[in-house]
Amino acid sequence: xxxxxxxxxxxxxxxxxxxxxxxxxxxxxxxxxxxxxxxxxxxxxxxxxxxxxxxxxxxxxxxxxxxxxxxxxxxxxxxxxxxxxx
Numbered sequence: 001x002x003x004x005x006x007x008x009x010x011x012x013x014x015x016x017x018x019x020x021x022x023x024x025x026x027x028x029x030x031x032x033x034x035x036x037x038x039x040x041x042x043x044x045x046x047x048x049x050x051x052x053x054x055x056x057x058x059x060x061x062x063x064x065x066x067x068x069x070x071x072x073x074x075x076x077x078x079x080x081x082x083x084x085x086x
Contacts, residue, residue, distance in 0.1 A: 047055060 044052065044055065
């Protein structure tokens, strides 16, 4: 869905065209995320209470790992200094 609905980078040669392409891509990402949310909510509704507890524990652990990985990436990312033109 996403790949076929987005314009190729070569199709957007001017700044306004590139911006329009980015907007379209963002809209398609949002629509894809919403579709995933609906599917996940439908799946979650079919789980027993015990399965829901396990699902939430796994999701919580994944979020903690994702958060610590993001923190590590930010902390260890190289800083870039632009030399001023003199």
